[in-house]
Amino acid sequence: MPAEAPSLVPLSRGQLATARHLLPPERPGPMIAQHLLGTGNGSCLADRWPAPRALLVETGGNWTLAGDPGALDPAAVAGRVAGFVEAPAAFEPLLGAAVGELHEWPRVVFVLEAPGDPPPEHRGAAQVRRLGPGDAGSLAGLGSETDWIASTWGGPEGLAASGTGWGAFSERRLVAVSCPFFVGAAYEDLGVATEPGFRGLGLSTACAAAVCEDVRRRGRVPSWTTSPDNTASLRVAAKLGFRLQRRDRLLVADVPVPEPAGSPPQP
Numbered sequence: 001m002p003a004e005a006p007s008l009v010p011l012s013r014g015q016l017a018t019a020r021h022l023l024p025p026e027r028p029g030p031m032i033a034q035h036l037l038g039t040g041n042g043s044c045l046a047d048r049w050p051a052p053r054a055l056l057v058e059t060g061g062n063w064t065l066a067g068d069p070g071a072l073d074p075a076a077v078a079g080r081v082a083g084f085v086e087a088p089a090a091f092e093p094l095l096g097a098a099v100g101e102l103h104e105w106p107r108v109v110f111v112l113e114a115p116g117d118p119p120p121e122h123r124g125a126a127q128v129r130r131l132g133p134g135d136a137g138s139l140a141g142l143g144s145e146t147d148w149i150a151s152t153w154g155g156p157e158g159l160a161a162s163g164t165g166w167g168a169f170s171e172r173r174l175v176a177v178s179c180p181f182f183v184g185a186a187y188e189d190l191g192v193a194t195e196p197g198f199r200g201l202g203l204s205t206a207c208a209a210a211v212c213e214d215v216r217r218r219g220r221v222p223s224w225t226t227s228p229d230n231t232a233s234l235r236v237a238a239k240l241g242f243r244l245q246r247r248d249r250l251l252v253a254d255v256p257v258p259e260p261a262g263s264p265p266q267p
Contacts, residue, residue, distance in 0.1 A: 007076060008080070009047070009048055009049045009052075012044075013036060013040055015049065016036065016044045017037055019055060022055050022066050023066050026186055028109050028245050028246075029086075029223060029246075029248060031184040031189060032059050032064040032086065034183070034185060035182045038185070039183055041158060042060070044057045047067075053071035054068050054069065060148075060152035061084065061255075062086070063081055063083055063086065066087075066088075069090050072094055074097035077095070077098035077099075078099070081098065081099060081254075082099070083252075083253060084250045085250060085251040085252070086251075095251060100254050102251055103251070103257050105227065105257050106228055107225055107226070107227060107249055108228050108248070109248055110224040110245055111187070111222070111224075112221065112222040112223070112224070113243065115241070122202030122203050126176075126203055127169045128203070128207055128210065130166055130210070131163070131177070133157075134160070136161075139177070140156040141174065142174065142177070142195065145193070145261060146177070146195055148191075149165075149191050153179070159179060164214065165178065166179070168194075168206060174195075175197075175198040175203065176194040176198060177193050178207035178210070179191055179211060180211065180215065184220070187223045188215045190208055190212070190215075190224055192204045192208050192233070192236065204236050205236050212240060223242075223245070224240075228247075
C-alpha cells in the first residue's frame, strides 16, 4: 500500500489567535494573518493541533508562512499554496520542492506617518463617496484588471458590507476603488484600482485620500505596498505624502508575476 499523503490541519480564527506567537511582529505591508484575525476573511492551516509548529495563512490569494519550515512536508504543501507568499528565506527550499514555479517579486513599502497635503482635485465629473452594502453589484461589475480589489474581503459583497472602501463613479458606473487591503492592529495597507480609460484623472488619489483619513480615525497608520516599476502607484503614494519604509520582496508561487496596470503585454 502506498504511504498516505501527509495532511494539514485547518485552524479556526480563535485557534490562530492562540498560536499567534508563531507569527512575526506586525509591520507595514502585507498583514495576511493579522487581516484574518481582525476581519475573519481568510483561512489557516497548521502542521498539527494542538501545539502547532508551523502556520500557512491565506487571504485573497495572499499567503504568509510562519514558524518552523522543518515541521512541514512539501507533499502536504503541494497543490495548496498558489499566489503571493510572504515568508522568511528559510521557507524557500520547502516552497521550491512543493510548487511548480517560484519567482521573486520586488516590493517597496511606504508609510504615512503624518497627514500629507490635501491631494489635488480630481478631473472630470466623477463622484467620490464611501461604498456601502448597496454597492456590491457595482463592485461585482469591475473589469478583470481591477476586480482583485475585493479579494481580501471575501469578494464584492464582503468589501461593500465592510464600509471601508471608497469609490469614484462616472455617472452610475464604478470606475475607481480604494480600500484597506490588509487590516492589522497598528497598520492598514491600502489597495487601489482604477478601470482602464479612467486612469490619470486623480480618481485613485481621491479615493485613497479618503481611506487614509478613515485609517487615521481608527487610530492606525496607513501603509502602501507596490512594485518599484509601478510608476502610477508610486505617483499616487507620493501625492498623498507616503514615505519609503523598506524594500522587500514577495515570492510568487505558480501564478504569473503581475505587470503594472496599463503595461503592454510581455512577449
